[in-house]
Amino acid sequence: MGDASSVEPQFLSKLSPSADLVMAVFLVLTGVSSVCGNGAVLAVYYRKRRKIKPAELLTVNLALCDLGFSVLGAPFFIVSSWSHAWMFGETGCLLYGIQGSVFGIGSLITTCLISLDRCLKICCLRYGQWINNLHASLCVLLIWLYTVFWASLPAFGFGRYRPEPYGTSCTVDWWSIRTPRSDRVYVYLFLCFGFGLPTITIIASYLGILIKVYTSSRALASIPCCAVSNGSTKDLKLAKMAVAVCAAFLVAWLPYASVSLISALLSGEEDPLSKPTPAPVALSSALNWTTADSSKHTSHPPGPSTTGPESSLPPMVTVIPAMFAKSHCMMNPVIYQIMHREFRDSLYELVFGRQKADRRRQRRKTASVHTSVSMSVQKREPDRL
Template identity: 80%
Template sequence: MGVSTSTEPQFLSKLSPSADLLIAVFLIFTGVSSVCGNGAVLAVYYRKRSKIKPAELLTVNLALCDFGFSVLGVPFFIISSLSHAWIFGETGCLLYGIQGSVFGIGSLISTSLISLDRCLKICCLRYGQWVNNLHAFLCMLVIWLYTVFWASLPAFGFGRYRPEPYGTSCTVDWWSIQTTHIDRLYVYLFLCFGFGLPTVTIITSYLAILIKVYISNRALASIPCSFVSNTSTKDLKLAKMAVVVCIAFLVAWLPYASVSLISALLSGEDPLSAPTPAPIINSVLNWTSTESYKHFNPGKWSNTSLSTHQGLTTSSPESSLAPVVTVIPALFAKSHCMMNPIIYQIMHREFRDSLYQMVFGRGKS
């Protein structure tokens, strides 16, 4: 696909065509895997909707968030990567940013509540006796109201959305942290309540689970009983699941949040002192080149971005980091929608049996 000559410079890709092609291929794989995985989760739970449990409703909400982003967000990123520019303009950037924040925060909050639910079930024996589907539905309602609130604020002037440093996607304007007090406040609040709160909840919940499992195993270690053996096996599986969940979450989101914040905080520095990509990345992937930067951005990738659309940047510093440094964490974050159904469902035998029965019409022998 060609790039229109009327495309604004801020929407042009700062990567090489080969890099954009690799990104498109990766996103196609991620999107298809996410749609299939989360679609399977939604289909299985729809079939058993009359017997669904409260904790499973949170998993359904998580799958719905990941499925929604894969259907409504990923295709725009793919098309822009293949076009070597964001071709949907300022309005498209605003809408893409809103849906990305809604589904992204929704996925993180759902993950944190699932973690908290598992923690309370292990550490508080009475918890499971009073929680019902009504509580789960109320949690889902709060999640959607919470995410829509934070995601839609930039459309009303509190915070902004703008193109990512690499040009083919849009996100919260982290770089406005260097401009007005209102935008700085939004960025800090968004980081705290959109990322920090669910991160602390997930890590704390699974640490509590691991501690509880460790204490229980020590208390039961001297009792030679088959029940203890079975319990220990279940506890070990739960501990492994806790480690997998925490690692997957941190690998997917922590680099993106860290790089975005660092890039924003350094955006006011001298652009000539900005770090450059590693030589091996340049040579192997051909993701950056002086010629391509001069072609798309004559000065450097750290000049000022201008826009007049409500909710988008009006004047804010560009990232002081090279585009290749910011695109990799962004891809990891977007791939989290593919990993969730694997972690929460496909690793569970009960789900695999239900999926097999749905596809083949009978249970496994």
């Protein structure tokens, strides 16, 4: 890492210094919020680790993915935005791309399994009778193996990472989709198995949950309140929270994926087949940390984006969806706080102690009883008249 004057052209920011400063401040705020929020999620579930449920293991893994990006990825982006250039060179671009893909795909796959779990839990009564923590733990293990596999392939020459169009962050080289090299095969596979298939599963589960919630709500409205089981209403609340988590992920990441793909398909190069493209950064060259300034002009292989197709969209058009996507890591704890009373109670107990938490629960129960009594009295008064 050095000063911006020694940075190669492809790593220079395409935004104004004021825009980079705004990005840095925004990323600091979202990073701190994510660390605090996801840290609280992990602390709450650590306290109840002996009573944790299979679905909650997926929630823990989701918090780990969000926290991982905030701790390992966001500092790269913040420093580069503050310096008005990507300050970590080709090696940093590779490492940042790998961690971004690991935590990004991991978050998406985990969200996919959460939505699928909720859908099966609501729509298939037998599903909840056999699923256990062992199954959930195996799913978490497979998630990490799956994500590490796809994210690390560019380190071995299959696919590559390159700077974003605005210059201060790195991502999968979507622009190689227009080149004749094997890199575009990686882009196609990455889109299909890293984004497309999980997204379709989330949408299908989302629709299934909505249909079940709608039909169940109508059924619950037609029977007395005393006949409604607490388990049914709790499942519906958890299903609604799962829908919110999945919807937040899609809203955050679909614009970024769409803009990246459109930018790649409409890349500004006139004839990508006629121009040479650089070899991807291999693991052996990426791990060579003896990168003096003079070595940048020697016989080392070119970086991940020295040449090749460039984005046809303005940098500001590409940076807004990217910032929105990178801020997703702080959204899920907010959803838990708003929609999950049990999580709020556990967090309150973690911060203020069990005695205050018990008194808080008791006050809520007392208020609920008084509300039910007053509603019952109001219903009886018209009958007496």
